[in-house]
Amino acid sequence: MPDRRNPTACLLVIGNEVLSGRTQDANIRFLATRLGELGIPLCEVRVIPDVAETIIGTVNEVRARFDHVFTTGGIGPTHDDITSACVAAAFGVPCERHEEAWARLDRHYKPGEFNPARQRMATLPRGADLIDNPVSIAPGFTLGNVHVLAGVPRIMQAMFEGLSSRLAGGPPIVSRAVHASGVAEGRLAEGLAAIQARRPGIDLGSYPYYRATGGGVAIVAKGPDPAAVEAAIGAVTALMREVGAAPVQGEPPV
């Protein structure tokens, strides 16, 4: 888990489509990876429905517990897009016409097409700082420590990259892996526990894998100190050899 020097992040995936199984989430992994690189480790994800009471309560709970909260989804023009209004309610501020967002959307649409539904996308919590949307114009925003992003992966990713320079991270979380085929987790477990016990600054994970060509175990060491991570992987590599396995540095091939 993250070092004390690292700010923490929570992600709220807002939308019924993930909870119903209609849509395979494609945002968690991207944000998990990029936030780790920025030294703002993702510590919790919640997938919640388009229900105002749930969104408002969850935003207020997690913005108090984590340094940064990211939300995806619910900022389009339709009736089920209620994220901006809910974030405003969570902060107790009005949701009102945002002049810069309004101007961007007004320029983007043909005359007469910037209709009341689309005007909702320029109706934001008072005090919101815009997050640029280079794909489809309608912006996200930051309010306090809550960063509101689109749900469509391509748009969310573009928004995040623009936002990322404004996020102050801690030391990047370094990750190294070693794997061995044909070895069972249960044969490494005792030795791994001993290695983990000696290295409290390292997070050691054990992940069995299954491939058509056979299975094995991958061990991942993570932490903010690259030398400590390398040392842990060295110890795991030696342990694998001790039980007769043939360790290979890195993740197993896909």
Added chain:
Amino acid sequence: MPDRRNPTACLLVIGNEVLSGRTQDANIRFLATRLGELGIPLCEVRVIPDVAETIIGTVNEVRARFDHVFTTGGIGPTHDDITSACVAAAFGVPCERHEEAWARLDRHYKPGEFNPARQRMATLPRGADLIDNPVSIAPGFTLGNVHVLAGVPRIMQAMFEGLSSRLAGGPPIVSRAVHASGVAEGRLAEGLAAIQARRPGIDLGSYPYYRATGGGVAIVAKGPDPAAVEAAIGAVTALMREVGAAPVQGEPPV
């Protein structure tokens, strides 16, 4: 959102590997789909780390709020597999040798290979009812309204199918879609809001899509009453024609 007659479900994905971005989650969509089919709609998902305090607190929070809680991950033999111990702690019961689980694993391993690390997989909260694991033997379990499943998708799915006959669901949630290419969400939004407002028993979702061949919008209607779902899709189809689009029943092609 679910009808009042439907029991509710929450999923806890336990494991650092999803939060670090190492692993793309492959369990949420399966469980969301299957639970919807069983009439036990998935109402929230949380992805949480291998941290005992977090797991215990989260289990206790969500088992009080939802009718069923499913967990995936953390029931293997290694030091980072702490789900069973944490569920025991959440319920305030001891974690102890489970005779039937012990017997199954003892039969499964060769003499001398059922070592202390593997014995942890037969050390379960007192009162646990086993969930069979036809793939790799080590069972999951149900304690109260908490169902503890493996994290490896193939094993999790086999466990869930065995468990599902023990789950009493409500009416299945019926879902129908209609889509139209070349139309923007913002042109349908006002009409959709009116359709939704007239049909409180229906959950109407609007999902833009992007394909190499062009984009469009899919509208999904969900609810426990098939006739009401059909009627809502009929109204959306008429709306699409009104704005000059060519509606096609079903989801857009992938």
